[in-house]
Amino acid sequence: MQLIIILGLIAKLALVSGDCEVENAVSNFDYNKFTGIWYIVYHQANEEEDKLDCAYLNAYSPDNSSDIVSLRYYNDSIRSFDERIATVPHFDNTGFELDVLDPSIWNGRVQFATIDYKRFYIAKFCATVLRTLRVYVGYRDRHPDEATLNDAKKALSDNGIDFDTLKSWNSSRCDHLNYKPDQ
Numbered sequence: 001m002q003l004i005i006i007l008g009l010i011a012k013l014a015l016v017s018g019d020c021e022v023e024n025a026v027s028n029f030d031y032n033k034f035t036g037i038w039y040i041v042y043h044q045a046n047e048e049e050d051k052l053d054c055a056y057l058n059a060y061s062p063d064n065s066s067d068i069v070s071l072r073y074y075n076d077s078i079r080s081f082d083e084r085i086a087t088v089p090h091f092d093n094t095g096f097e098l099d100v101l102d103p104s105i106w107n108g109r110v111q112f113a114t115i116d117y118k119r120f121y122i123a124k125f126c127a128t129v130l131r132t133l134r135v136y137v138g139y140r141d142r143h144p145d146e147a148t149l150n151d152a153k154k155a156l157s158d159n160g161i162d163f164d165t166l167k168s169w170n171s172s173r174c175d176h177l178n179y180k181p182d183q
């Protein structure tokens with residue numbers, strides 16, 4: 001009886017961690033090269049996130065001992081920009097963890113499937129609460145050139161992700177709001 005329960009628990013644990021496993025993550029992630037602004041233009045469809053728009057992040061190190069990621073996005077529910085500040089308690093050669101101060105859908109672990117520090121990345125995010133992987137595509141430039149757009153699409157397809165299933169956080173509203181990080 002006990003053995004069955006233990007085996008059941010092991011199976012359940014395997015299932016839980018399996019949901020968030022990133023296959024073929026990069027093995028040389030470098031947080032210092034990652035710092036700066038990224039426009040998170042594409043994301044996987046998700047009821048809550050589909051209400052957002054014009055998302056970008058700023059990764060920086062206010063001193064040499066702590067790393068911060070500030071997430072900003074237009075939130076249609078409040079019709080204004082929202083900001084969430086996350087600390088990065090840990091990073092390794094595949095990505096980093098995000099620890100947002102107030103309870104948030106952004107708590108979790110980011111791992112990179114592809115990263116070109118000067119142009120774009122494909123990230124997979126495992127939210128602590130949901131334990132499912134979500135895909136995001138970030139660009140250094142909100143107006144990437146044709147080659148960058150094509151390279152990002154190719155990298156998505158190399159990772160088995162269909163570009164056409166992703167949603168954009170780059171509506172004409174973003175032009176109107178002229179969303180620009182306060183640098």
Ligand SMILES: *[C@@H]1O[C@H](CO)[C@@H](O)[C@H](O)[C@H]1NC(C)=O
Binds near residue numbers: 062064
């Ligand atoms: C961080 O480290 C660099 C060199 O390693 C040093 O030049 C700089 O002053 C340090 N900054 C702070 C805020 O400690």
Ligand SMILES: *[C@@H]1O[C@H](CO)[C@@H](O)[C@H](O)[C@H]1NC(C)=O
Binds near residue numbers: 052077078082105
């Ligand atoms: C958007 O705003 C609503 C209303 O304040 C809030 O409940 C929701 O958590 C916000 N979404 C995000 C992702 O911050």
Ligand SMILES: *[C@@H]1O[C@H](CO)[C@@H](O)[C@H](O)[C@H]1NC(C)=O
Binds near residue numbers: 139142170171175
């Ligand atoms: C975002 O939209 C602008 C025009 O509003 C466009 O120039 C830019 O290329 C778009 N970015 C991406 C990654 O599609």
